[in-house]
Amino acid sequence: MELESVPGVGAKTAERLRELDDPEGALERGDVAAIARAPGVSEGRAARIARGAIRARHGDDTDVLATDRARELYRDALGLVQERAVTDYAARRLETFYPSASADRIAEAHEFTERAVERDPDEEVLAALDGVAPLDEPRDVRVRDRCLATTDAETFSKARAEFPELSVELVEDARGLADLARGYATVVALDEAFTGVEVEGDVRVEPTAFDDPVSVVPERALAFFARNRDRVRAAARVHAAAGLDAPLDVDAVDDALARLTEDGTVADDDELDRLTVAVDDLDAAVSMAESVANDRLREAIEERDVTIEGADLLSLVERGAGVDSLLDRELADEYADAVAAARDHLVDALSLSDHETLARTAFPDDPTFPVEADDRVTSKLREQLSAARDRRAARLKRDLAERLADLRGPAADLVDAALELDVELAVARFARDFACTMPTFEGRGFEIEGGRSPLLDVPFAEAEPVDYGVEGVAVLSGVNSGGKTSTLDLVGLVAVLAQMGLPVPAESARVERFEAVHYQAKSQGTLDAGAFEATLREFGALATGDAKRLVLVDELESITEPGASALIIAGILEALADSDSTAVFVSHLAGEIRDAAGIDVTVDGIEAVGLEDGELVVNRSPRKDHLARSTPELIVEKLAEADEGEADFYRDLLAKF
Incomplete structure (x- = not known):
């Protein structure tokens, strides 16, 4: 994968990514941890790059989230999962899950999710994860008592690039080497020609230094493990608690780390002490x-x-x-x-x-x-x-650095595996907390059974389950505060989560793979002429083309006068019915819309079954092909049934409905 072909990766970012061992592989895998190791690339930036790489790999250039409300639903859905991550890394990594129109991407994410939901979010594992974080590459290591020396300009340039921790000096001959030896505790000569030259001071001739950087600058490996010691140990505890196979000998690395001080020197050596x-x-x-x-x-x-x-x-x-x-x-x-x-x-x-x-x-x-x-x-x-x-310290550093250098790759794998486990556990906890199931993709529209929205302002366990399905277009009617908007939110949330490749909060769910989700939230007041025109243009665009869209609209009648609204909504539904869209319009004008439409418009209703102590009693699952009664009608009906002097008046009013 070409670095610059990834959306969001320009020339400067590509240059930073090239400092990684395998930047193309990291992008191909969508590996946030690896990408974040590039200099100057934060975890948030790495997540966006990884998401762009995933899109590029699947040829997925469609933005499913077509409106502000749809994007808000996505942020809410993502936030629910992120809240269950222990590490900041996992929260960022979860941002690589997005609503996709690509069947391959959804299948890939589903495969991850199906594995994740089988994980057991054990408290001991979660506690161990609290100390895990991506490994940090120390970039401030400087060794001032040692230098490299060469007579060759090309070797000089290469050494400066390969060993930024050390000073690199150009010398002409052994005399120059001797001058350096008077100013440095150790001089490492890179030219084989210096072999056998006797110079006062600690001068080492190592023409193979580029092949064995640990012998030249052991501080590099020591500083890396000193900075990441707690993270590696925490990751080892995660593996032990979760019963995972560690990619290294945990006891061996713990023993090596025990000999390392916070400042990267070797501890517990009596002679050095x-x-x-x-x-x-x-x-x-x-x-x-x-x-x-x-x-x-x-x-x-x-x-x-x-x-x-x-x-x-x-x-x-x-x-x-x-x-x-x-x-x-x-x-x-x-x-x-x-x-x-x-x-x-x-x-x-x-x-x-x-x-x-x-x-x-x-x-x-x-x-x-x-x-x-x-x-x-x-x-x-x-x-x-x-x-x-200094000789003792240098030898101990080299010995310990050689042990740790071999463990660097496995240690990174150890930490990465712990971090990825946190991502999986976040998904598993989300699925358990909200009684989720894996959706299926088939047929037209959607069918949700036993769906409960975790976005309601009530504890999830108290949310009433909802059954609802639509193929084609429908108008959803119902009493005020009966749950129409909540049902619309549930439908949008299920569609967004499903196309993210995540489980959905329902007993079962079937959804169509939509190319776009348009959610028009309830307008706050009547729109002026310009805004009204813009809204109509938006629906005009929806009504054309053959894209498979999910269109959710909440009380569009609020944008203008009720009489005109019913006519406009009827016309929009007629156009959407001729397209590949699935649409649900919430409206208090369901009857008027049905009368104005030139097609048979399905009207579903969230039915209020009565009033108790002034509170509505509602069946939250919409009834198919049923125009729900309004709240005023229920109140008038209650008064008409009362044995009072005004009963005739209320019965006359009720007859008007």
């Missing part, structure tokens, strides 16, 4: 060792009576000698003990083993007071400890 502490505490340990030596030496001096012959004192002065010579002569043993204590303290405090010899030379044998460590030695000790620490 020792070296890190030694570098960090070196100054403090040296200072304390000096104090140990000086305290002991001071104590020895205070406890010792030193007598100097006059001739000896004169000789010391003539030689310019000071206290050091005096210490060497009179307190040599005490000084040696004090220095030995300082050396032992330094070695013990920093747990120095490999560097003990160098550490002990930090305190010279030549007597001096106060005792002070040799700065040159401590500086060299720091360099050696730092180098040992």
